[in-house]
Amino acid sequence: MYDNIGNWIVVTFVDNWYMKIIDYSKKEMSKGVIELFSSIYPNWTMEELNRIDYDENHQLHVTTKVAIINDQIVGQANIFRLLNNPTIANLGYHVHPDYRRRGIGIKLSTKAMKIAKKNGIKTIIVQTEADNLGAIVLARKLGFEIPPKSFVEKIKSGLKLHRLKNSICLYKRI
Numbered sequence: 231m232y233d234n235i236g237n238w239i240v241v242t243f244v245d246n247w248y249m250k251i252i253d254y255s256k257k258e259m260s261k262g263v264i265e266l267f268s269s270i271y272p273n274w275t276m277e278e279l280n281r282i283d284y285d286e287n288h289q290l291h292v293t294t295k296v297a298i299i300n301d302q303i304v305g306q307a308n309i310f311r312l313l314n315n316p317t318i319a320n321l322g323y324h325v326h327p328d329y330r331r332r333g334i335g336i337k338l339s340t341k342a343m344k345i346a347k348k349n350g351i352k353t354i355i356v357q358t359e360a361d362n363l364g365a366i367v368l369a370r371k372l373g374f375e376i377p378p379k380s381f382v383e384k385i386k387s388g389l390k391l392h393r394l395k396n397s398i399c400l401y402k403r404i
């Protein structure tokens with residue numbers, strides 16, 4: 231289904247899977263991305279799933295990369311500019327539960343951040359729940375740190391932290 235889309239980045243795993251990382255396209259990948267999100271958040275309603283499967287032409291969108299193995303979308307990383315500061319952007323990453331701890335999250339995020347840098351982004355933030363160990367350790371591995379309070383104050387109105395129960399924000403200059 232996705233064979234003729236985009237360029238291949240081939241990664242060989244221990245069990246000989248090949249993975250490609252390509253740009254997201256809602257037209258061709260909406261179904262696959264909704265399946266990915268429902269594997270991660272099985273309790274989400276269709277309305278919630280449709281909401282996260284945003285339109286890549288959104289004015290704040292910088293880049294979205296998806297990882298494909300055996301014609302299945304197994305991961306996604308996206309970057310959106312903050313409303314109140316166009317040089318700061320939010321990174322999100324999601325990997326199918328069956329494909330975790332194989333470096334897919336790191337690879338997707340690294341690729342997405344390179345594109346963000348080319349698009350004039352100077353700082354990337356990650357917002358997640360404070361008990362989301364996987365998301366936090368991954369960000370730390372990528373060099374993200376706890377920002378100074380002054381930074382959070384400056385960008386507060388553009389953050390979605392208030393929507394998370396017990397949230398944390400990490401940042402990285404790129």
Ligand SMILES: CC(C)(COP(=O)(O)OP(=O)(O)OC[C@H]1O[C@@H](n2cnc3c(N)ncnc32)[C@H](O)[C@@H]1OP(=O)(O)O)[C@@H](O)C(=O)NCCC(=O)NCCS
Pocket residue numbers: 270321322323324325326329330331332333334335336337356357358362363364365367368369371
């Ligand atoms: C967070 C998430 C994207 C990680 O994806 P992944 O492909 O498993 O990540 P990687 O394999 O690239 O992990 C890189 C490193 O991060 C750390 N890490 C990842 N998941 C971890 C976990 N559950 N516990 C502890 N450390 C973890 C490890 O140091 C790992 O390296 P290692 O496997 O060599 O030890 C995945 O767990 C996920 O989709 N979670 C649900 C969605 C989510 O919460 N997203 C964050 C919102 S911003």
